[in-house]
Amino acid sequence: MKYQLTAHEARVIGCLLEKQVTTPEQYPLSVNAVVTACNQKTNREPVMSLSESEVQALLDTLVKRHYLRTVSGFGNRVTKYEQRFCNSEFGDLKLSAGEVAVVTTLLLRGAQTPGELRSRAQRMYEFSDMAEVESVLEGLTTPRRWPPSSPGCPGSRENGKAAICICFATIWTR
Template sequence: MKYQLTALEARVIGCLLEKQVTTPEQYPLSVNGVVTACNQKTNREPVMNLSESEVQEQLDNLVKRHYLRTVSGLVIGSPNMSNVFCNSEFGDLKLSAAEVALITTLLLRGAQTPGELRSPRRANV
């Protein structure tokens, strides 16, 4: 199966995949959490400054395409977003942890050399 994603869709999915692993206690993410993740200044190429409405539009498109799903949030009327792009009971794409890490890196940082993919990148502090 071939997946076609816009740059903004790739950023949203990449952020959800990343946060699912790095901050599982905050996952699924609220719309505000997705906006913050998309606009993060470290480990992103290019750095973006997306508005909540821009992110919401991408989330809506990805839900319609069955790449994401909404789940009930802790705050009434505030849905959270969960990945169904891979490794979920709702999708056919099953990836190992290493494959998820590579896909996430490519979605968040764009094209990388093999050396960049093999070596861990240190966060800019």
């Protein structure tokens, strides 16, 4: 499976991942909740102003690509969406809680330094120290973790943590 996302697709998936961890009682999310999450002014870079129809089109596309699934059932008056991007029963990508926090933060805010990732991912996962953040980044950038079809990181330095973050964010938002 290729993990190439547009900036808007990355925002939608990032929002669903974030809300799954931070507000599990409200998850899965309705279209309106996804619109609100995507257009949130805090913890987002860049700030977006997506319409309901734009978000609905993104959700439909991501469902077709199997990154999301719709949830309906007794008591649900509206269709809700949950992510299948990682840690789902049908997905290939299995991530630890720390890895989910880092990936989510990168999807929502773009490239960041390890220090920024540690502080900004804090609501989703409490890193014990910078060494743990760097260990998570190393694990995420290990080629065997990703399907062979994932693009490489042109020009990145092997030990440059900032380059890893920038490259990783670029891979996910092409």
